[in-house]
Amino acid sequence: xxxxxxxxxxxxxxxxxxxxxxxxxxxxxxxxxxxxxxxxxxxxxxxxxxxxxxxxxxxxxxxxxxxxxxxxxxxxxxxxxxxxxxxxxxxxxxxxxxxxxxxxxxxxxxxxxxxxxxxxxxxxxxxxxxxxxxxxxxxxxxxxxxxxxxxxxxxxxxxxxxxxxxxxxxxxxxxxxxxxxxxxxxxxxxxxxxxxxxxxxxxxxxxxxxxxxxxxxxxxxxxxxxxxxxxxxxxxxxxxxxxxxxxxxxxxxxxxxxxxxxxxxxxxxxxxxxxxxxxxxxxxxxxxxxxxxxxxxxxxxxxxxxxxxxxxxxxxxxxxxxxxxxxxxxxxxxxxxxxxxxxxxxxxxxxxxxxxxxxxxxxxxxxxxxxxxxxxxxxxxxxxxxxxxxxxxxxxxxxxxxxxxxxxxxxxxxxxxxxxxxxxxxxxxxxxxxxxxxxxxxxxxxxxxxxxxxxxxxxxxxxxxxxxxxxxxxxxx
Amino acid sequence: xxxxxxxxxxxxxxxxxxxxxxxxxxxxxxxxxxxxxxxxxxxxxxxxxxxxxxxxxxxxxxxxxxxxxxxxxxxxxxxxxxxxxxxxxxxxxxxxxxxxxxxxxxxxxxxxxxxxxxxxxxxxxxxxxxxxxxxxxxxxxxxxxxxxxxxxxxxxxxxxxxxxxxxxxxxxxxxxxxxxxxxxxxxxxxxxxxxxxxxxxxxxxxxxxxxxxxxxxxxxxxxxxxxxxxxxxxxxxxxxxxxxxxxxxxxxxxxxxxxxxxxxxxxxxxxxxxxxxxxxxxxxxxxxxxxxxxxxxxxxxx
Amino acid sequence: xxxxxxxxxxxxxxxxxxxxxxxxxxxxxxxxxxxxxxxxxxxxxxxxxxxxxxxxxxxxxxxxxxxxxxxxxxxxxxx
Numbered sequence: 100x101x102x103x104x105x106x107x108x109x110x111x112x113x114x115x116x117x118x119x120x121x122x123x124x125x126x127x128x129x130x131x132x133x134x135x136x137x138x139x140x141x142x143x144x145x146x147x148x149x150x151x152x153x154x155x156x157x158x159x160x161x162x163x164x165x166x167x168x169x170x171x172x173x174x175x176x177x178x179x180x181x182x183x184x185x186x187x188x189x190x191x192x193x194x195x196x197x198x199x200x201x202x203x204x205x206x207x208x209x210x211x212x213x214x215x216x217x218x219x220x221x222x223x224x225x226x227x228x229x230x231x232x233x234x235x236x237x238x239x240x241x242x243x244x245x246x247x248x249x250x251x252x253x254x255x256x257x258x259x260x261x262x263x264x265x266x267x268x269x270x271x272x273x274x275x276x277x278x279x280x281x282x283x284x285x286x287x288x289x290x291x292x293x294x295x296x297x298x299x300x301x302x303x304x305x306x307x308x309x310x311x312x313x314x315x316x317x318x319x320x321x322x323x324x325x326x327x328x329x330x331x332x333x334x335x336x337x338x339x340x341x342x343x344x345x346x347x348x349x350x351x352x353x354x355x356x357x358x359x360x361x362x363x364x365x366x367x368x369x370x371x372x373x374x375x376x377x378x379x380x381x382x383x384x385x386x387x388x389x390x391x392x393x394x395x396x397x398x399x400x401x402x403x404x405x406x407x408x409x410x411x412x413x414x415x416x417x418x419x420x421x422x423x424x425x426x427x428x429x430x431x432x433x434x435x436x437x438x439x440x441x442x443x444x445x446x447x448x449x450x451x452x453x454x455x456x457x458x459x460x461x462x463x464x465x466x467x468x469x470x471x472x473x474x475x476x477x478x479x480x481x482x483x484x485x486x487x488x489x490x491x492x493x494x495x496x497x498x499x500x501x502x503x504x505x506x507x508x509x510x511x512x513x514x515x516x517x518x519x520x521x522x523x524x525x526x527x528x529x530x531x532x533x534x535x536x537x538x539x540x541x542x543x544x545x546x547x548x549x550x551x552x553x554x555x556x557x558x559x560x561x562x563x564x565x566x567x568x569x570x571x572x573x574x575x576x
Numbered sequence: 577x578x579x580x581x582x583x584x585x586x587x588x589x590x591x592x593x594x595x596x597x598x599x600x601x602x603x604x605x606x607x608x609x610x611x612x613x614x615x616x617x618x619x620x621x622x623x624x625x626x627x628x629x630x631x632x633x634x635x636x637x638x639x640x641x642x643x644x645x646x647x648x649x650x651x652x653x654x655x656x657x658x659x660x661x662x663x664x665x666x667x668x669x670x671x672x673x674x675x676x677x678x679x680x681x682x683x684x685x686x687x688x689x690x691x692x693x694x695x696x697x698x699x700x701x702x703x704x705x706x707x708x709x710x711x712x713x714x715x716x717x718x719x720x721x722x723x724x725x726x727x728x729x730x731x732x733x734x735x736x737x738x739x740x741x742x743x744x745x746x747x748x749x750x751x752x753x754x755x756x757x758x759x760x761x762x763x764x765x766x767x768x769x770x771x772x773x774x775x776x777x778x779x780x781x782x783x784x785x786x787x788x789x790x791x792x793x794x795x796x797x798x799x800x801x802x803x804x805x806x807x808x809x810x811x812x813x814x815x816x817x818x819x820x821x822x823x824x825x826x827x828x829x830x831x832x833x834x835x836x837x838x839x840x841x842x843x844x845x846x847x848x849x850x851x852x853x854x855x856x857x858x859x860x861x862x863x864x865x866x867x868x869x870x871x872x873x874x875x876x877x878x
Numbered sequence: 879x880x881x882x883x884x885x886x887x888x889x890x891x892x893x894x895x896x897x898x899x900x901x902x903x904x905x906x907x908x909x910x911x912x913x914x915x916x917x918x919x920x921x922x923x924x925x926x927x928x929x930x931x932x933x934x935x936x937x938x939x940x941x942x943x944x945x946x947x948x949x950x951x952x953x954x955x956x957x
Contacts, residue, residue, distance in 0.1 A: 109718065285577035285578070288582065550589065557593065558597075562728060562736055
C-alpha cells in the first residue's frame with residue numbers, strides 16, 4: 100500500500116497503537132512484523148527477495164567481524180555486494196540491456212539467444228539494496244560493528260516507512276534507535292503528524308496537480324508548441340521535488356510518530372546558488388550515499404591526478420546516480436549532464452570565488468536571485484532528459500522550445516490549483532531560508548494560528564488534491 | 577506533552593474539522609445546484625456527457641427560449657450513470673421539468689465505455705438515499721466510508737470550479753481552442769473501421785431511462801451531437817446507420833420522444849467549431865445552442 | 879616530526895590549495911570553517927598533503943578524520 104492510499108491511513112494508526120502498547124524490549128519486533136506485513140501486502144513473492152538480501156548481508160557482515168585479516172574482510176564485502184546487486188541488476192537493467200543487445204545484433208543479422216524478458220520491478224529494491232550495501236561497507240570500514248541480532252538487520256533493511264522510496268538511511272543512525280526505542284512522546288507524535296500533513300500537501304496538491312498538466316504535454320511532444328514545452332519544462336522540477344520531497348516527509352513523519360529519527364532528504368533545493376550547493380539540498384540521502392560509497396573511494400583512488408581525478412570521479416559517480424534512477428539511456432544522459440555541470444563548477448570554483456569577492460556580490464540579493472535562477476535553469480534542462488521518453492524525444496523538446504513559439508496550451512483548472520499550492524510551498528520555504536523563526540505558522544505560539552493552519556492545509560488537500568490519478572478515459576474509439 | 581492534553585487537542589481538532597466540513601459541504605452543494613440550474617424550478621433538463629458540457633450553454637438557451645433550463649452532465653458518463661443521474665434528479669425535483677434533452681452519441685451502447693469509477697460524479701449528492709445506495713454498490717468499502725463521513729472528499733477540483741462559477745453567476749463552460757487538423761492523428765484506412773456496438777444490456781438501460789422519463793410525464797428529445805467529419809469517417813458506416821435507424825425507429829413508436837440530428841455536415845465539416853475531434857468550442861457551442869433553442873421554440877419541440 | 883612544525887607545513891599547504899593567504903590551521907578546523915573546502919576539493923587537499931609530506935593515507939583513515947587535529951594525529955603516526 101502506498102502512503103497516499105486510504106489503506107495506509109487506516110493501517111498506520113493501528114500500527115502506532117500496537118507499537119506503543121508493545122513492551123519496550125519487543126518494540127523492534129513489532130516493527131519488523133509490521134514491516135514485513137506491509138511489504139508482503141504489496142507483493143508476497145518479493146518479500147522473499149527482501150529476506151534473501153537480508154540473510155546474505157547478515158552472514159557476510161558477521162563473517163567480516165570475525166576475521167582480522169583485511170584481505171579476507173575485503174573479499175567478504177565484495178562477495179556480499181555482488182550478491183545483493185545481482186537481483187537489482189537483473190530486475191532493473193537486464194530487460195533493457197537484453198533488448199538493446201538484441202536490437203544491435205539484429206543490425207548485423209545476428210540472433211541473440213536470450214528471449215525478451217519483461218520483469219516487474221520489486222518495489223523499493225533500489226532503496227533497500229543501497230541501504231544493505233552501505234551497511235556492508237560500514238562494517239568493512241569498521242565504522243560500525245556487525246549487528247548480531249538477525250531480526251535487527253532484517254528490520255533495518257525492511258523498515259516500512261523507508262523501504263519503498265527512502266530516504267536511504269545508514270545503519271549507524273538506525274540500528275541504535277531500533278535497539279533502544281524511546282518511550283512514547285506526544286510531542287514527537289504531533290511533530291510527526293505535522294510533517295505528514297505537509298508531505299501529503301506537497302505530493303497530492305502540488306506534485307500531482309502539476310503532473311496532470313505536464314503529463315499531457317510530454318505525452319504529445321510533437322503537437323505542443325515551444326512555449327507550452329517551455330512552461331512544462333519549468334514546472335517539471337517542481338513536480339519532482341514536491342513528489343519525492345513530499346513522500347520523504349511522509350516517511351520521516353511516519354517514523355517520527357514511532358519515535359524514530361530519520362534523516363532530512365531535501366533542504367529547500369531551489370534556493371541553491373550553484374549546482375554543488377543544489378546537490379547538498381536535493382535527495383540528500385542518495386547523494387550522500389553516492390558521495391560516501393562511490394565518489395570518495397573513487398576520488399581517493401584518482402587523487403594523484405589532481406583536478407582531472409576529481410572530474411573523472413564526479414562523472415562516474417553521477418553516471419551511477421543516473422543509472423540508479425532507471426535503465427534508460429535518458430537517465431545516463433541526465434547523470435552525465437550533472438557530472439559535467441559539477442565538474443565545470445569545480446574547475447571554475449576558485450575564479451568564481453575571487454570574482455564574487457572582488458565585487459562583494461555574495462550578499463547582493465539580485466546576485467543571489469540570478470544564481471538561483473541559473474541553477475534552476477540548469478537543473479530543469481537536465482530534467483528534460485529524465486522526463487522525455489527517449490534521448491531523441493528530449494532533443495526534440497529542446498529544439499522546439501528554441502525554435503517554435505506558438506499558442507500556449509492551458510488547462511486552467513489544474514494550473515490554477517497547481518500554482519496556488521506551489522506558491523504556498525515556495526513562500527513557506529522562502530521564509531525558512533531567509534527569515535528562519537519568523538512568521539511561523541505550523542510552529543506559531545498561538546494555538547489558534549496553528550490549528551487554523553492545520554485545518555486550512557487539511558481542507559486544501561481534500562479539495563484540491565488529486566485522488567483519482569487517472570482522468571476518465573472516455574470515448575475510446 | 578501529556579497524554580490527556582494530546583487526546584483533548586486531537587478531539588478538539590476532529591470536532592472543529594467535522595463542523596467546518598459539514599457547513600462547507602452545505603454551502604458547496606448549494607453552489608453546485610445553482611450552477612447546474614437545479615434550484616430554479618427548471619422546465620427543461622439537458623442530460624449528457626462532456627459533449628453536452630462543451631456543446632450547450634445553459635443561460636444562453638434560457639435567454640433564447642424564455643424558459644428555465646438546467647444541465648446535468650459530467651465527463652465520461654455511460655448510459656448506466658445517466659440513468660442514475662436522471663433518477664436522482666426526478667426524485668429530488670419532481671413535477672417541474674417537462675422537456676428532457678438526452679444527448680446521444682455513437683458510443684452510448686458500447687461495452688467499451690464503462691469507466692470503472694464514474695460513480696464518483698455522484699459524491700456531492702451523497703446525502704440522497706438512492707445515490708448513497710448507488711455508490712455503495714460500486715465503490716470499495718474504504719472509499720464509501722471515507723466519502724460518507726468526510727464531506728470535503730466529495731468535492732473534486734472540477735466540481736469546486738462549478739460551485740465557484742455558480743456563486744459568481746458564471747455559467748460559461750467552454751473551450752476556446754480550435755482543432756488543429758494538421759497535427760491530429762487519423763488512423764489509416766487499412767486499419768479498418770470502428771464498429772458501433774449495440775450492447776443489449778446497455779440498450780435495456782436506455783429503455784429503462786426512456787420509461788423513467790415517460791413516467792415523469794416529459795417530452796424527450798434525443799439529440800445527436802456533432803462529431804468532426806474525419807473522425808466519423810473512421811466509423812463503420814453500416815453499424816453507424818443502424819444506430820441512427822434505431823433512434824428514429826424508437827421515436828416512431830414512442831410518441832413523446834423526438835430525434836434531433838445536430839450532426840449535420842455543415843457543422844461537422846467546420847474545424848473552426850471544434851476544440852477536438854468530439855467536442856465543440858465556444859463558436860460551435862453558439863451554433864448548436866442556437867439550433868436547439870430554435871427547435872425548442874417550435875410548438876412540437878416543447 | 880613535532881606537532882608545531884607539522885602545523886606550519888599544513889598551514890602552507892592549506893593556504894595554497896584553498897587560495898587563502900590568511901588561513902590559519904588549528905586542531906578544531908573543519909571543512910565547515912573554510913569556504914572552498916568541500917568534497918570536491920577535499921581529495922585535492924589530501925593529494926597535496928601526501929605529496930608534500932611524502933606519506934600515504936589509507937581510505938579508512940580518511941573516514942576517521944573529523945577535523946584537522948585528527949588529521950595531524952594520523953599523519954604523526956606515519957612520520
